[in-house]
Amino acid sequence: xxxxxxxxxxxxxxxxxxxxxxxxxxxxxxxxxxxxxxxxxxxxxxxxxxxxxxxxxxxxxxxxxxxxxxxxxxxxxxxxxxxxxxxxxxxxxxxxxxxxxxxxxxxxxxxxxxxxxxxxxxxxxxxxxxxxxxxxxxxxxxxxxxxxxxxxxxxxxxxxxxxxxxxxxxxxxxxxxxxxxxxxxxxxxxxxxxxxxxxxxxxxxxxxxxxxxxxxxxxxxxxxxxxxxxxxxxxxxxxxxxxxxxxxxxxxxxxxxxxxxxxxxxxxxxxxxxxxxxxxxxxxxxxxxxxxxxxxxxxxxxxxxxxxxxxxxxxxxx
Amino acid sequence: xxxxxxxxxxxxxxxxxxxxxxxxxxxxxxxxxxxxxxxxxxxxxxxxxxxxxxxxxxxxxxxxxxxxxxxxxxxxxxxxxxxxxxxxxxxxxxxxxxxxxxxxxxxxxxxxxxxxxxxxxxxxxxxxxxxxxxxxxxxxxxxxxxxxxxxxxxxxxxxxxxxxxxxxxxxxxxxxxxxxxxxxxxxxxxxxxxxxxxxxxxxxxxxxxxxxxxxxxxxxxxxxxxxxxxxxxxxxxxxxxxxxxxxxxxxxxxxxxxxxxxxxxxxxxxxxxxxxxxxxxxxxxxxxxxxxxxxxxxxxxxxxxxxxxxxxxxxxxx
Numbered sequence: 001x002x003x004x005x006x007x008x009x010x011x012x013x014x015x016x017x018x019x020x021x022x023x024x025x026x027x028x029x030x031x032x033x034x035x036x037x038x039x040x041x042x043x044x045x046x047x048x049x050x051x052x053x054x055x056x057x058x059x060x061x062x063x064x065x066x067x068x069x070x071x072x073x074x075x076x077x078x079x080x081x082x083x084x085x086x087x088x089x090x091x092x093x094x095x096x097x098x099x100x101x102x103x104x105x106x107x108x109x110x111x112x113x114x115x116x117x118x119x120x121x122x123x124x125x126x127x128x129x130x131x132x133x134x135x136x137x138x139x140x141x142x143x144x145x146x147x148x149x150x151x152x153x154x155x156x157x158x159x160x161x162x163x164x165x166x167x168x169x170x171x172x173x174x175x176x177x178x179x180x181x182x183x184x185x186x187x188x189x190x191x192x193x194x195x196x197x198x199x200x201x202x203x204x205x206x207x208x209x210x211x212x213x214x215x216x217x218x219x220x221x222x223x224x225x226x227x228x229x230x231x232x233x234x235x236x237x238x239x240x241x242x243x244x245x246x247x248x249x250x251x252x253x254x255x256x257x258x259x260x261x262x263x264x265x266x267x268x269x270x271x272x273x274x275x276x277x278x279x280x281x282x283x284x285x286x287x288x289x290x291x292x293x294x295x296x297x298x299x300x301x302x303x304x305x306x307x308x309x310x311x312x313x314x315x316x317x318x
Numbered sequence: 319x320x321x322x323x324x325x326x327x328x329x330x331x332x333x334x335x336x337x338x339x340x341x342x343x344x345x346x347x348x349x350x351x352x353x354x355x356x357x358x359x360x361x362x363x364x365x366x367x368x369x370x371x372x373x374x375x376x377x378x379x380x381x382x383x384x385x386x387x388x389x390x391x392x393x394x395x396x397x398x399x400x401x402x403x404x405x406x407x408x409x410x411x412x413x414x415x416x417x418x419x420x421x422x423x424x425x426x427x428x429x430x431x432x433x434x435x436x437x438x439x440x441x442x443x444x445x446x447x448x449x450x451x452x453x454x455x456x457x458x459x460x461x462x463x464x465x466x467x468x469x470x471x472x473x474x475x476x477x478x479x480x481x482x483x484x485x486x487x488x489x490x491x492x493x494x495x496x497x498x499x500x501x502x503x504x505x506x507x508x509x510x511x512x513x514x515x516x517x518x519x520x521x522x523x524x525x526x527x528x529x530x531x532x533x534x535x536x537x538x539x540x541x542x543x544x545x546x547x548x549x550x551x552x553x554x555x556x557x558x559x560x561x562x563x564x565x566x567x568x569x570x571x572x573x574x575x576x577x578x579x580x581x582x583x584x585x586x587x588x589x590x591x592x593x594x595x596x597x598x599x600x601x602x603x604x605x606x607x608x609x610x611x612x613x614x615x616x617x618x619x620x621x622x623x624x625x626x627x628x629x630x631x632x633x634x635x636x
Contacts, residue, residue: 049594050594272596276368276372276627277596279594309594314636316631316634318631
């Protein structure tokens with residue numbers, strides 16, 4: 001195996017799934033009668049909140065790591081992130097016995113920092129600007145020879161995230177629709193590819209907060225646009241699409257729906273209280289879209305990807 | 319079938335399990351590597367937070383309901399409760415197509431009241447004293463002919479709760495220990511009976527908050543004693559043992575451990591953050607005991623009953 005340099009094929013995703021199997025959980029699919037009744041649809045929730053590090057990010061990061069040749073891998077993995085991707089890179093490195101170098105803004109929550117350090121990563125602090133993150137990362141990479149793993153704009157990462165929808169399609173027969181939240185677009189891109197390759201009749205929909213609607217606007221206007229604010233509780237979705245993910249979504253995504261902050265919070269509360277599972281606000285965005293668009297989803301069998309469960313219990317939105 | 323009038327036998331519990339199967343979920347058993355490492359034991363969590371109505375109470379209430387003869391059942395089911403038992407009686411009645419009459423203190427949380435009404439129960443409010451609850455219930459029973467289902471001091475309820483440990487013993491081989499929280503003792507009694515009948519070598523332990531240690535003191539002194547306060551976050555465990563449950567636990571329980579409020583909160587936080595599932599504070603009491611008693615649990619395969627997941631998101635202890 002080697003790093004992917006072009007759009008992942010069906011064979012690439014199958015090989016990825018085999019390669020990362022020792023590093024990930026095959027997460028369960030849960031259903032909830034009460035939510036089905038509200039949505040008048042059959043929803044199948046793929047629980048990546050139960051994934052290692054508590055989020056789907058483990059799939060993409062571990063694929064990028066296993067595809068490195070041994071001499072590169074030994075020098076280590078690097079990224080800049082204060083979130084789930086940092087933990088995924090750190091754990092992938094730990095499981096493969098190589099170093100991880102994570103650049104984190106100095107105001108990153110102590111809990112996230114501690115979790116990443118808990119996986120044995122070496123953390124370098126920097127100012128909380130994109131420029132500082134990138135220059136600090138470049139310096140770390142230059143000093144260590146570690147390989148930078150981008151959180152989403154990377155074919156290895158996209159192929160890794162694609163294995164989530166692949167499992168869901170294997171575990172639930174007769175799905176009509178797959179739906180996932182859109183942040184940087186890595187998960188959504190992988191989801192559209194798995195739908196195309198493994199279940200060609202299944203539609204792939206995205207869901208995005210109104211407050212950070214860069215993907216919605218980019219797709220409607222046919223050019224890569226940026227968010228003008230980051231003011232959403234769905235903190236995993238504040239990033240903009242990258243060139244690779246935008247290109248895939250332009251060709252493969254069937255539609256994308258926007259939801260308000262109140263709708264996200266209401267959907268999050270529903271999943272917490274009815275399903276008794278802990279999900280991040282970002283995960284609630286697809287259910288919010290389903291409840292908002294009854295004409296699209298009514299009577300359909302819908303695979304919903306719940307992306308992660310890492311929340312700060314001391315700062316809950318309830 | 320008919321109501322049980324003496325200690326449930328092995329055959330009674332087996333018949334109960336068959337009879338209530340259409341009315342309950344067979345809940346999953348989850349494991350967590352991180353918590354196993356902390357406990358240096360193999361823990362198998364039986365997730366009754368995913369049970370119908372969000373708690374194991376559905377098992378006992380539904381058994382009491384299905385064992386009534388048809389003429390009695392038609393007159394309805396009654397209880398006084400503001401918690402999970404009320405919802406379990408209400409849903410059992412709904413599923414069996416008979417009325418439910420629930421006496422609730424007027425200060426019961428609006429959410430609990432709404433949930434119980436959502437199952438179609440008729441609610442009668444009363445003052446928040448045990449005397450008012452009991453006299454109001456007597457009146458409701460006299461007027462309607464409904465049958466009172468006690469939340470724990472009832473052999474049908476105990477046999478129903480016993481099916482939880484029965485499933486856990488069927489689903490996990492080679493357990494050394496079962497542990498459950500002790501409130502009124504219905505679940506704990508059923509758990510000891512299932513251990514005795516279905517896995518005679520398996521020890522059954524109880525766990526109780528220090529603040530409401532009536533079961534601990536009753537068992538140590540050999541007489542039924544009451545709680546002197548109800549000052550615990552484990553709000554499902556404030557009740558005292560009944561005569562039937564005390565009698566069973568005196569003969570069958572291998573030991574009982576006490577834990578502090580801080581230990582309960584810490585164990586609850588661990589389950590929320592590491593397992594990404596929502597449990598009530600009462601559910602955290604057994605894990606708190608396991609972490610507090612490493613000499614007892616180290617190296618053992620332990621079945622832990624997570625009793626329920628109904629929490630008020632607006633009043634979390636974090």
